[in-house]
Amino acid sequence: MPLILLLGKQRSFLVDTNQKTFSSQYGKIDLTKAKIGRKIKSSLGYEFSVVQPTILDFLRKCKRGPQIITPKDAAQIIAVTGVSNGWRCLDLGGGSGFLTLFLGNAVAPNGSLVTYEKSKPNSQIIARNIKFCGLDNVKVKNKDAAKFTEKTLDLITIDIPDAEKLIKKCYRSLKAGGWFCCYSPHIEQQIKVRKEMDKLDFINVRTMENIQRDWKSFKGYTHPRYGLGHTGFLTFGRKV
Ligand SMILES: C[S@@+](CC[C@H](N)C(=O)[O-])C[C@H]1O[C@@H](n2cnc3c(N)ncnc32)[C@H](O)[C@@H]1O
Numbered sequence: 001m002p003l004i005l006l007l008g009k010q011r012s013f014l015v016d017t018n019q020k021t022f023s024s025q026y027g028k029i030d031l032t033k034a035k036i037g038r039k040i041k042s043s044l045g046y047e048f049s050v051v052q053p054t055i056l057d058f059l060r061k062c063k064r065g066p067q068i069i070t071p072k073d074a075a076q077i078i079a080v081t082g083v084s085n086g087w088r089c090l091d092l093g094g095g096s097g098f099l100t101l102f103l104g105n106a107v108a109p110n111g112s113l114v115t116y117e118k119s120k121p122n123s124q125i126i127a128r129n130i131k132f133c134g135l136d137n138v139k140v141k142n143k144d145a146a147k148f149t150e151k152t153l154d155l156i157t158i159d160i161p162d163a164e165k166l167i168k169k170c171y172r173s174l175k176a177g178g179w180f181c182c183y184s185p186h187i188e189q190q191i192k193v194r195k196e197m198d199k200l201d202f203i204n205v206r207t208m209e210n211i212q213r214d215w216k217s218f219k220g221y222t223h224p225r226y227g228l229g230h231t232g233f234l235t236f237g238r239k240v
Pocket residue numbers: 066067068069070092093094095096097098099100116117118119122143144145146159160161
């Protein structure tokens with residue numbers, strides 16, 4: 001599906017260019033003239049820039065099942081590990097596939113990402129989201145995370161309730177220098193994970209909560225916006 005982003009001051013739209021026209025409350029747009037890099041006007045006179053969508057534009061339109069790892073936490077994984085093009089990654093507990101796709105995009109085009117998701121409906125959501133985002137380097141396996149077979153990995157991420165049971169296997173499946181990252185919504189889970197990690201030769205072990213707060217202005221007065229609060233704890237470690 002060739003998708004473009006119509007970027008407007010009022011609103012933006014992710015649009016399938018297989019259609020000839022696109023209609024919204026801002027009027028009709030002739031999509032035959034919507035070429036990347038151009039500006040285009042709707043029938044009601046609103047102007048839109050035609051741009052290539054980013055992974056975040058796609059993710060906003062993806063189907064959601066279980067609670068996702070938000071972009072602020074997913075971005076922190078990139079900031080700590082440096083994951084980039086060419087890395088071989090494994091994501092255990094794919095859920096809605098948000099972290100899967102965010103990281104799959106970061107390692108494209110030469111890297112790959114496999115995710116294990118034990119629930120059939122959730123793995124179908126992930127498969128649908130992978131197709132929608134057009135990432136052919138990302139695969140979902142509808143299997144229990146404990147059954148993963150991938151080895152010599154650059155990065156393993158895990159977001160399942162009993163993650164501590166898989167730490168040893170994850171450690172063995174990383175290559176030297178590879179990173180492990182566990183996302184735990186609750187501190188009790190994080191403590192169990194950290195206890196298992198401490199039995200192994202992980203270095204750079206670190207747990208963090210990533211708190212992000214936007215600010216807003218109203219009638220000349222500015223203050224923090226109280227949006228998303230606690231999401232989860234991220235625990236990192238690197239194999240020696
Ligand atoms: C909170 S969601 C993960 C969300 C995901 N990180 C995202 O960003 O969309 C946890 C998922 O792990 C799956 N899960 C739990 N235990 C599992 C296991 N042992 N093997 C595979 N998947 C598992 C659940 O079915 C659920 O879909």
